[in-house]
Amino acid sequence: MxxxxxxxxxxxxxxxxxxxxxxxxxxxxxxxxxxxxxxxxxxxxxxxxxxxxxxxxxxxxxxxxxxxGYPVKGLGPVVPTDPLIYRFYEIMQVYGFPLKEIIQEKFGDGIMSAIDFTLDVEKEADPKGDRVKITMSGKFLPYKKW
Structure with missing residues (x-):
């Protein structure tokens, strides 16, 4: 990138x-x-x-x-090589389907908006090493039936 x-x-x-x-x-x-x-x-x-x-x-x-000006969003079609960004990619590879299943169990068939969305990053002190706390909050958007 x-x-x-x-x-x-x-x-x-x-x-x-x-x-x-x-x-x-x-x-x-x-x-x-x-x-x-x-x-x-x-x-x-x-x-x-x-x-x-x-x-x-x-x-x-x-x-x-x-x-x-209007941005061009996204990282591109390749797997990210930056270690921190790659970990988010890895998290979605490992936990993407489990998250999808739980979200759909709780909300139904739909997605979490990345437009009506907030993202917060916090530092949590921990005696074993500081932790990164990330909170994502997106509006649930059910798939439309027609």
Missing amino acids: SIPNITETLLNAKKNKGLSFADLEKILGRDEVWIASVFYRQASASDEEAKLLVEALGLEPIYIQELT
Whole structure:
């Protein structure tokens, strides 16, 4: 997976300003995961969000247009090679069908929306080693019968 040039620009500007995604969350009033998805061009910002982001990062206004453009979503057709991203791929390979079965048992035949969706990442202290806690919440969408 190649990273878009704008992503590198945004990440470098964030680093140079000493900002975290949590800091940007306070500035934009949007969740840090969503902001990171804008950085990686998996989501698009409104004009106002893009303006706030560009100002916070000290970038030229020329980047506003790119941040508000329609993104091309997804990692591509290949298996991810980055170890952290691959683990999510692996989790779905191992637990995808069990999750599908349990969701359908509880809700019926349908899917979890990735559009009406939130994703939160938390750090949990643990004496055996800190843990990553990820909470996904998506609206259930039943399949239509016709």
